[in-house]
Amino acid sequence: MSAALPERASDLLDGMRRRRPRVHCLMNGVVPKLVADGLSALDAIPSMTSSPEEVGHFVARADALLVNLGTLDAQRREAIGIAVSVAAERGRPWALDPAHCDYSPPRAAFAQQLLTRGPAVLRANAAEYDLLSVPAGVVAVRTGKQDRIAQNGATFSVANGHPLAAMVTGTGCLSGALIAAFLAIETDAFMAASAAMLIFGVACEMAGKTASGPGSFEPALLDALAALSGDHILQHARIAHEQG
């Protein structure tokens, strides 16, 4: 079964470049540009507003939604509530990134509550992940040295990646946005999330080969995402699969 993911991810990458889904991101105020540029590099079309007056219009036009909890205030909470409701009405898939919920109990409580509102995927690092209780059916992505994607007892582990990614603020948030982008073109959320993490990991490895530090890693990562083809995925994927 583990052979299936690289082929599938390769096809999905080609599909992304052809279909160009719109992805609306409720993003923190720190890394919106990196996330938008990363989506554009894969030929997805990002939008980013979080004003309550407008977010419903933007989500209604999007093919998928990312809800990232970084820099969370009252207005952003309101906007998230509206966005998730519109996504539910329109049947749009969404991914939840509870960024930094380990720093703030109210943020963790808000993340837990959002998990009951039907995200297709949760993406979190280990510290965030360990605080949350993931409902059955939600695909759970735990990122780290190895990224682990799990649903109903089945798991993929992706070993691709590069240590410099952890030194660039927002690479984790970008991986969450890529998950949302693949949800827009693949109804199997487990496959969409796994493909996103594999593609992101291979891009990080490519970037690491030319970067001389975290500063040059970031433009190299965007160049890699833009240059990446299905063949790169087939050649470089390092994954493991366990059936539950």
Add this chain to the structure above:
Amino acid sequence: MSAALPERASDLLDGMRRRRPRVHCLMNGVVPKLVADGLSALDAIPSMTSSPEEVGHFVARADALLVNLGTLDAQRREAIGIAVSVAAERGRPWALDPAHCDYSPPRAAFAQQLLTRGPAVLRANAAEYDLLSVPAGVVAVRTGKQDRIAQNGATFSVANGHPLAAMVTGTGCLSGALIAAFLAIETDAFMAASAAMLIFGVACEMAGKTASGPGSFEPALLDALAALSGDHILQHARIAHEQG
């Protein structure tokens, strides 16, 4: 007549580096740093606050104003109203960028209303442009593969540019800021907007020669804007002119 623009733009670029106008930008929350860095690369002096309590003080000290509608919320609307009033009182020119108004009817309505408050220039992509009715006298810039600058039946078309610019979030917003910067030093708004678009297009071409993707295009664009001289403009301008 079309020969006049490159010479004029070349002079204005030299004037920009000498005079260093202050440009206040009511910017979205996604790309303020790229816009500030792009203005600085031309030796203009950017400022970016959008808090209603402070924006009037900042606009009063600025030589020109950019109003960009990205990520528009109630506070930003209030700040925009104050900024436009102060600009009118002080006789400061301003440019309007109705970013993403095609995604949100209230944003389009707000853009239309702002067009009645006396901007010197409107800058919009085709989707945004087609939604709006531009009052007579406002210079209308429609960006795309070719940028088209029009006023009272006269038009310039600028063919300079590079496809990678479209993959970098905020390059359109930056071109709007450059228009505002040239408005600060040139009272003929048609010439100011045309010079800005020509200079930006030539810088994009320079950047495209060294970039290996959208990630490396962005620093290369800032380097090009900083390195660009009047001579580059004269050598590389590709424009057309029609008299109405």
Add this chain to the structure above:
Amino acid sequence: MSAALPERASDLLDGMRRRRPRVHCLMNGVVPKLVADGLSALDAIPSMTSSPEEVGHFVARADALLVNLGTLDAQRREAIGIAVSVAAERGRPWALDPAHCDYSPPRAAFAQQLLTRGPAVLRANAAEYDLLSVPAGVVAVRTGKQDRIAQNGATFSVANGHPLAAMVTGTGCLSGALIAAFLAIETDAFMAASAAMLIFGVACEMAGKTASGPGSFEPALLDALAALSGDHILQHARIAHEQG
């Protein structure tokens, strides 16, 4: 005495990489990512939220605090008040950066008021600095061609640096964040601030050697901060010291 700073800064840089302090930044909306990436490049751990509901939790977990006044609105003022109170309760040191207070009288008044609440260090450029009255005991850092760090009549002057830094928005804000990071690991605030400015100046010089303009300077600066060792500091420091 002036020989002591390079050795001390060299040791503190090694300590920073080993101890990895958490630094919470109340940042403007323009350059939070550069500041976070710069802290990460020195192996400090940044966080950036400014929502009043959450900032207390973040500051309580941080080892030091930066208060930057860029893009100041009512919510950010409230968050700053909470953050400074929590820092005082927990005995956490903090640095104040009154960014652009020379543009806005209410911002200057707010900065003056914050100076009475016990920051360890003030960092300002000349225009901002000249507006403020620095209480005795607060370390005063005035940045410019030469950076000058003063307390109780003693001063260090750091001549390291590079002119391209002034063309990149947020490098000044980043130097303020590095001061906060060194406050987290060095109780002598005069030494912490001096080490931060020296290390930042040497990194700017390293970056200037490979950059071809302001665009390529920024990733080169982050690469330099990540690559910098205590030995670089000892070899390249250009400082002067005056005892009061």
